Amino acid sequence: MTIRVLLADDQALVRGALAALLDLENDLSVVGEVGRGDEVEALAVETTPDVVLMDVEMPGLDGIAATAVLKARLPAVRVLIVTTFGRPGYLRRGLQAGADGFVVKDTPARELADAVRRVHQGLRVVDPALATDSLVAGESPLTARETDVLRAARDGGTVADIAGGLFLSEGTVRNHLSSAIGTTGARTRAEAARIAVDNGWL
Known part of the structure; x- marks a missing residue:
């Protein structure tokens, strides 16, 4: 069975690299790419992905807000946030928005592909160092x-x-x-x- 993947990242070079890496895997297929957070939902409805790889910082709508919108419309779609910015608050907010996993972009290609598979299976995948930082940092103190x-x-x-x-x-x-x-x-x-x-x- 092929896992259908949608890529959401505002950097075309990053999207291209991710698509090339994932397409090397026999059981993964990139079915769509988008560069804006406010375009994720529509493309997901059109392409019916199993997993969305979601960047955090995108124009139109950030990846955390886009995750919440996507999950409200298509709750069965799994979301794996893949970001350059391993900030503890992002992890906490991403999971609260409904993300199924959270990894940083310097994750090795083989590990990223495995993270997609695990998220697709219904497992929670979180970068361990970031999980520790998030526990130490705690909730945002701001109202x-x-x-x-x-x-x-x-x-x-x-x-x-x-x-x-x-x-x-x-x-x-x-x-x-x-x-x-x-x-x-x-x-x-x-x-x-x-x-x-x-x-x-x-």
Whole structure:
């Protein structure tokens, strides 16, 4: 039986390399490729993959959000997140979104192919070092609203821009930014956003 695989990664070179590696395996077949997170669901409906290899950082919709959307529409499709960024927060959020596995891109080709097979069999596959880091790091200390505000601040918007985008008052935005700065131990909102990104909280 051939396992049908869909690749979702915004870097064409990476998609091509993954496709070439996986197609060398007799029991794996790449049935589709996509470079944007907001195009994963439609292509999955069209190509009916068994497993989706999902990058985290993609335009349109990040891979974690795209996983949640895909699982809501096609719960039987297995999702293996394959990312350059082995951040503990990404692992936790990915699994919460419904991902069936999480590995980093420097995983050897043979191990990646085996991870696809294991996920297809219904097993959970998680990079062991990342699993340990995630347990040590624990849950994000940020509230949901602090996370929203920091995510908007990361893109360089002013307090007024953030307030308008999140339908909050400027005073409320300042309060959430101040709280997030304190929670992360940062000195500025830019540093707080960087710390949150580095930990995979955003």
